[in-house]
Amino acid sequence: MIVLDNVHKSFGSNHVLRGFSTRIEKGEIVCIIGPSGSGKSTVLRCINGLEAYDDGSIRIGETRVDRDSKSIVDVRKRVSMVFQRFNLFPHRTALENITEGPIYVKGEPRDRAEERGRKLLARVGLAEKETAHPPQLSGGQQQRVAIARALAMEPEAILFDEPTSALDPEMVGEVLAVMKSLAEEGMTMVIVTHEIAFAREVADRAIFMDQGVIVEEGPAREMLSAPKQPRTQDFLRRVTHPI
Amino acid sequence: MQRFLTDAAEYLPILMQGVGLTILVTIGSLILSTVLGLVWALMRVSGIKVLDWTAKIFVNFIRGVPIIVQLFYIYFVLPDMGIALSAMQSAIIGLGIAYSAYQSENFRAGIQAIDHGQIEAAQSIGMGWWMIMRRVILPQAIRIVLPPYGNIMIMMLKDSSQASTITVAELAMQGKLIASATFKNTSVFTMVAILYLCMSLPLMYLVSRLEKHYATGRR
Numbered sequence: 001m002i003v004l005d006n007v008h009k010s011f012g013s014n015h016v017l018r019g020f021s022t023r024i025e026k027g028e029i030v031c032i033i034g035p036s037g038s039g040k041s042t043v044l045r046c047i048n049g050l051e052a053y054d055d056g057s058i059r060i061g062e063t064r065v066d067r068d069s070k071s072i073v074d075v076r077k078r079v080s081m082v083f084q085r086f087n088l089f090p091h092r093t094a095l096e097n098i099t100e101g102p103i104y105v106k107g108e109p110r111d112r113a114e115e116r117g118r119k120l121l122a123r124v125g126l127a128e129k130e131t132a133h134p135p136q137l138s139g140g141q142q143q144r145v146a147i148a149r150a151l152a153m154e155p156e157a158i159l160f161d162e163p164t165s166a167l168d169p170e171m172v173g174e175v176l177a178v179m180k181s182l183a184e185e186g187m188t189m190v191i192v193t194h195e196i197a198f199a200r201e202v203a204d205r206a207i208f209m210d211q212g213v214i215v216e217e218g219p220a221r222e223m224l225s226a227p228k229q230p231r232t233q234d235f236l237r238r239v240t241h242p243i
Numbered sequence: 244m245q246r247f248l249t250d251a252a253e254y255l256p257i258l259m260q261g262v263g264l265t266i267l268v269t270i271g272s273l274i275l276s277t278v279l280g281l282v283w284a285l286m287r288v289s290g291i292k293v294l295d296w297t298a299k300i301f302v303n304f305i306r307g308v309p310i311i312v313q314l315f316y317i318y319f320v321l322p323d324m325g326i327a328l329s330a331m332q333s334a335i336i337g338l339g340i341a342y343s344a345y346q347s348e349n350f351r352a353g354i355q356a357i358d359h360g361q362i363e364a365a366q367s368i369g370m371g372w373w374m375i376m377r378r379v380i381l382p383q384a385i386r387i388v389l390p391p392y393g394n395i396m397i398m399m400l401k402d403s404s405q406a407s408t409i410t411v412a413e414l415a416m417q418g419k420l421i422a423s424a425t426f427k428n429t430s431v432f433t434m435v436a437i438l439y440l441c442m443s444l445p446l447m448y449l450v451s452r453l454e455k456h457y458a459t460g461r462r
Contacts, residue, residue: 050363076369087364091382101368104378146364153368 001026001188002047002079002157007056009042009212016042017053018212024157029189031199031220034209035235040192041084043209044159047190048079060156077105080150084162086142088134094121094145095130098152106153113152120148124178140171144178157188164195196240200224208232250430254421258431261417262438268334268403268413273396275339280346285376287351298347305344311405313337318409334406342399349391353384386457393450397443414438 002024009017016039024030032040045051047058049067058065060075088097095117102113121127124144134142143163150158160179164172176198183189183202193199199206203220208227216229227233286298305313318333328336357380365375407416418435422428 048367050366073369073371076367081363081367083360083364083367085360087358087360089361089364089379089383100378101370104374105369149368 279343283347
């Protein structure tokens with residue numbers, strides 16, 4: 001469903017992606033791990049056109065991702081994104097954050113969008129926070145609203161860019177639980193994360209990236225338990241046993 | 244004091260005519276400068292080089308020329324080019340354009356102060372540039388822009404007195420005319436000052452009210 005073929009991306013002289021290729025099937029859950037600066041987030045940001053790529057191609061189904069083309073709006077409706085820092089709209093309530101896209105981008109009638117929005121809020125366990133503004137919510141609650149906002153677009157896939165990295169440790173679980181429930185319902189997900197245990201349990205496939213290329217990939221459980229490449233082994237050891 | 248009060252009673256009606264014109268010039272140029280300022284600011288943040296540079300050059304050009312010279316230009320020079328405007332029109336257009344430069348810098352600062360993540364989040368749900376501005380950026384920028392905007396309003400009220408240089412009989416001009424005809428400088432200019440204060444104090448109050456309203460984090 002999402003196909004990346006030999007994608008290159010540089011920021012100035014910094015060559016961040018050096019020929020990244022993979023294909024993500026419908027319903028597949030892929031976790032991308034790797035050290036900071038390895039290009040993981042850039043991959044996600046290129047997939048929904050927040051970042052332009054220099055070479056290669058990215059396709060969502062039949063559509064080529066090109067952020068300068070009108071088709072990018074269609075791409076973004078089909079592939080939602082959840083950000084590390086939530087990026088909720090602080091001037092709107094939780095429910096308004098969720099209905100913003102359906103009403104103003106997809107042209108859905110307000111009452112229907114709000115009805116769906118309430119259901120989504122309930123689904124992420126925040127039914128009672130409908131009228132709260134983001135600054136009144138905890139980090140974990142904000143990220144759950146952000147997931148509901150992504151779901152409200154009825155996307156074919158959701159990209160998660162380190163969704164738990166900005167959270168206090170005690171709030172990580174509530175966000176991962178919501179993500180896990182999505183996974184169980186068959187949502188296509190690409191997740192950049194440092195939560196190795198979560199990746200091992202939930203993901204179908206894991207990709208370890210370093211310096212802009214895939215070092216190793218394979219079935220998540222296998223690869224994250226017994227990686228073959230020394231660099232993967234080294235990274236996983238340092239992430240899972242920091243001391 | 245007694246004399247001041249009798250003078251006040253005598254000249255107030257004439258001065259009030261000036262007040263009317265002062266308010267007219269201020270409101271007219273405030274609206275024009277706000278609209279134009281927003282246009283320059285949006286051009287500056289559009290990410291399109293031609294628009295960015297056009298606005299930048301224009302704004303710096305306006306900022307670099309005194310308002311009084313701009314007024315002279317519009318009122319005395321444009322007729323030579325076949326564009327004849329009334330004194331009132333010239334004053335509103337001149338002050339409006341002159342102040343649009345300050346407005347635009349204020350608006351631009353407000354827009355750029357909004358976290359870039361807001362733009363990305365809006366893009367990620369498929370919003371285009373205009374909708375992002377209208378639904379996400381500008382509503383948040385208002386809070387940042389408002390206090391300086393209030394100050395600009397008050398400055399504009401006072402600078403509307405420059406319209407007197409192109410024969411608009413606003414408050415300062417009326418005061419000067421009465422004073423030079425009657426030699427009652429003290430009474431007349433005291434009244435003029437009080438009348439300006441009476442107009443600017445409510446503005447200051449309005450701004451502080453608005454600031455409090457927006458400071459709550461709600462819309």
